[in-house]
Amino acid sequence: MAEFPSKVSTRTSSPAQGGGAAVSALRPDLGFVRSSLGALMLLQLVLGLLVWALIADTPYHLYPAYGWVIFVAVFVWLVTIVFFMLYLFQLHMKLYMVPWPLVLMIFNVGATVLYITAFITCSASVELTSLKGTRQYNQRAAASFFSCLVMIAYGVSAFFSFQAWRGVGSNAATSQMAGGYA
Numbered sequence: 001m002a003e004f005p006s007k008v009s010t011r012t013s014s015p016a017q018g019g020g021a022a023v024s025a026l027r028p029d030l031g032f033v034r035s036s037l038g039a040l041m042l043l044q045l046v047l048g049l050l051v052w053a054l055i056a057d058t059p060y061h062l063y064p065a066y067g068w069v070i071f072v073a074v075f076v077w078l079v080t081i082v083f084f085m086l087y088l089f090q091l092h093m094k095l096y097m098v099p100w101p102l103v104l105m106i107f108n109v110g111a112t113v114l115y116i117t118a119f120i121t122c123s124a125s126v127e128l129t130s131l132k133g134t135r136q137y138n139q140r141a142a143a144s145f146f147s148c149l150v151m152i153a154y155g156v157s158a159f160f161s162f163q164a165w166r167g168v169g170s171n172a173a174t175s176q177m178a179g180g181y182a
Helices: 030-034 036-056 064-088 100-129 135-166 172-177
Strands: none
Touching: 030 036, 030 064, 036 064, 036 135, 064 100, 064 135, 100 135
C-alpha cells in the first residue's frame, strides 16, 4: 500500500459573516414597475382591492351571488400579488424552466373569464339585494363598476401576454435584455 504523503497541507476556513450559504439579496426591479406589464398589474391590484373591499363591507354572506364575487376578487387579487412579486424581484428569471409568458397568458385569460362572471353576477344582483340610494346599494354598484374596470384590465393584460407568448414585436435578443416584459 502506498504511504500517505507526509507533507499534506490542509486548510480550514470559517464561514463568512452572516452565517453560511451565500444568498444574493433580492432587489426590486423598478424598471418592471414602469413597464406596461407592471403598470397593468398595479392597476389590477388597486382596482381588485376596491372590488373586494366594497363587497366585504356589505353583508355579502346573505347573498350567494356576492360570495362568488368576493371569491373571484380575493383569489385573483392574491394570485396577482404573487405574479407581481415574482416579476418585481426577477424571480421569474431564476425559475427559467417555467414558461412564464405562457403561464401569465393562461392566468390573465382565466382572470378575465372569472371577472366577466363576477361583473355580470355583481351587476345583476345590485338592484335585487339593496334599496336604491342606500349605502349598500351604492357600494355594490361601485363594486360592479370597478369589477368591470378590472375585467378590462385583465383583458388588456391577456392580449399583451398573448403577444409576448407568441413573440410579436420582439426577437430573442430584445426579450432577454428587457427581462421578459416590455
